[in-house]
Amino acid sequence: MQKILFATSEVHPLIKTGGLADVAASLPRALLKLGHDVKIILPAYASVMQKLTTGVKEVAQLHVDGRILSIKQTRLPGSRVTVLLVDIPEFSARDGNPYCGQDGTDWFDNHKRFYLFAKAAELIALDQAQLEWRPTIVHCNDWQTGLIPALLSLHPERPATVFTIHNLAYRGLFPYQAFEELQLPSGFWHHERIEFYGQMSFMKGGLAFADFITTVSPSYANEIQQPEFGCGLDGLMRYRSDSLAGILNGIDMDEWNPGSDAHISVNFNRRTLGNKVKNKLALQEELGLTLDERLPLLGFVGRLVDQKGIDLILAQMPQLLSTPCQLVILGSGFPHYEAALTEIANTHPGRVSVTIGYNESFAHRIEASSDIFLMPSLFEPCGLNQLYSLRYGTLPVVHAVGGLRDTVFEQQGEAVDEHANGFVFEHPTPELLFAAIERALATYEHPARWKQLQLNAMSKDFSWDLSAQQYVAIYDKLA
Template sequence: MQKILFATSEVYPLIKTGGLADVTGSLPRALQKQGYDIKIILPAYASVLEKASASGIKKITQLDIDGNPVVIKQTRLPGTKVTVWLVDIPEFSERTGNPYCGPDGNDWIDNHKRFYIFSKATELIALNQANLDWQPDIVHCNDWQTGLVPALLSLHPNHPATVFTIHNLAYRGLFSHQAFAELNLPQAFWHHERLEFYGQMSFIKGGIAFADYVTTVSPSYAREIQKPEFGYGLDGLLRYRSDSLAGILNGIDNDEWNPGTDTHLTHTYNRRTLGNKRKNKQLLQEKMGLEVNSDKPLLGFIGRLVDQKGVDLILSQMNRLLTSNYQLVILGSGFPHYEQTLRNIAEQNPQKVAVHLGYDEALAHQIEAGSDIFLMPSIFEPCGLNQMYSLRYGTLPVVHAVGGLRDTVTEQPLNNIDDQANGFVFHQPDGDELYAAIERAAEAYHQPDIWKKLQINAMSRDYSWEQSAKQYANIYTELLS
């Protein structure tokens, strides 16, 4: 049985700030079902220790890393048989809130040290130097917080094979040369072919440069990051690694996101009982204080209120949406100016726009089920999960043709749709293009037979992790052979 050590900075349901947690909460379970012995290694944030206490936590070993005592604790991923090892240092376990930044919204000034120690602990476990009598065949790392792991393992001649997955290249883990010096890393790492990045240190570059294989989360995004527009200065390195770079589309948790069994819904439904979906719309309208009206297309948006997610595009069309026959419900948090602007719009138009700032898992499910149309106008989107949740719930997405959105949503003329058509696509990051796509969606919405056909197409496709996990398994097999 092949052994996998899966390194990540967040995993649902223990800790979540975005899609990374959903992926790392699902992929290890899918790989375990395929016969792998898989362990997740995760920082022991205060909130993680609190949530994991229900499953039981025990200390299994203690390490010394550059004079810092590091305790390794063991628990289980809730609701699964997957073992989770927690790296406990005060810099993780004695801070509440967001794992990467303080109450003021700024990054913790010692993030370089925190995730260096996490990476060193991962290195020692990977080399079977942690008194655990377990050594992985593969170390699978995720995003910048784990980017030092392949670099550190490269210093050892008989290290396990390494895979590094880029979930979002925009977050590169950039730190100063002083931070590099503080970590006592080999001086040879300060080189433009290693960790040095235009006078700074980049954690994610370590993963890209040193891992045996690099993956990202959709085929289109794998192509996009090899170009300057989406490469963030790393496109040259990624083109150099192109022979060992693959885009594997994320899956979704079909148990967690299933309109037929969703415990967050008052009325569950499937392809044959789509009438119940309308009942969820009415309940959502009532809950959010919107006018209860089945004729008005209800647009949903769930996501971080940041530039990447295309919030500017939505705001640029707000007047047209308000004067047309639409309603809009938004769930998310992010930049204060976006939050304040949306709050003001909702207060001035309470029957047309509802905004819930923050995150609410139950409300997210209710928006997916109760909305007619889901907006994902992202400027870039490595994979995206909400469009797949929406498709599974028969809530047709309007998306910008980038990354995983391009790979999962297909639009066809309404007079010539086949079994592939499942949403609406615009091709330039432009507010007018977004609005035109919403109008096309509304035109379809008012033709019930066409709308139902599109919904059934959307709900019929397999978005599970099974196929994606097989592709990762093929990469593992290739590396070990």
């Protein structure tokens, strides 16, 4: 049995800005199910403490850089996983999301905030919090936890460290003055350590110092070793390739289950797939779209940013609107994308619906109601929405990168093989995206073939069980 300290800056349902929160909720539960002892360590954000009105107790106090930090303990809602909350005023006394204020600007002291969080994790990992619990593995996630392996490297008698890259593009960059302010060891300021072209990179701290590195799909593990996707860190990734593995994320198969989903209008499964269309009719009515069960409905849920290929969707919008289909979009991001999509919805009522923001229940309804799901991402470390789509018999149209390449497969030839479950384009151009959509729409006109693709999609097991076993195999080699 391994004792795992799982360090993360967000975890669902306590706090979420992206897919990391889902992983941080599901993987520890899967590890617990396999018989391991897991504790999540998380900053005690103001919004988190407001949600946890009961079941929280102080279990330790840590002396960090002349300050006393309170460590509180609770359970992750809906699970038996212990959560350790580090009460740092720079987290607990602020509104806004974990990384930026309400105006979208990064907090000016993020380097200090996540350094203090890393120090707390370091001391707990070394059992200096008197919790009578010493982990064998410290599992860190993304740049916010990147200093933890670096700090632990200073201690000969330390737990093994694993660092998971969820998105290499967010490197946690800060000026040299921040490095000086934190008074980190001078030896850390080196191009083989955390120095990155004259700046400090928290992400690089994790990559350089962790005993083992994972990322969230096999294809992404290969891609980040190349300049195109390596974000300036591809040389380090190639250097560490013997200690690098790609493990696909799973999904919460209970939370995302069309057979029992409380968010959708009509439940369905592989045997009652005919009920899926009732969700489409309900969503069409909810959004004021033309009621037509045969009209293919295309869905998109995600951030409206360059990475997600929004410009590809916009570039081929005239062609898309010339075909008989409807489009539903949910997301927020760059103002110019929000404005452009909203304008299209306003000029095409009955055909296009755009909702700016994010709503978990609405996301479930889009997944259940759509026939086709668009994911033309320029890069996608793993991707979760294509997995949700497959679970709901909604066939994805994806760019062949990262986890999309590893999970969505297009049929070759006329016959539908058992692996075919979507539509794939190889290069991120508007023309190739539209060609893939056209192939999907053409296939939709053949109900028997379409249903077989749906059944293929819904039969795949995307639970965390296999992924958790792969992580445990890595832990066992290290500890």
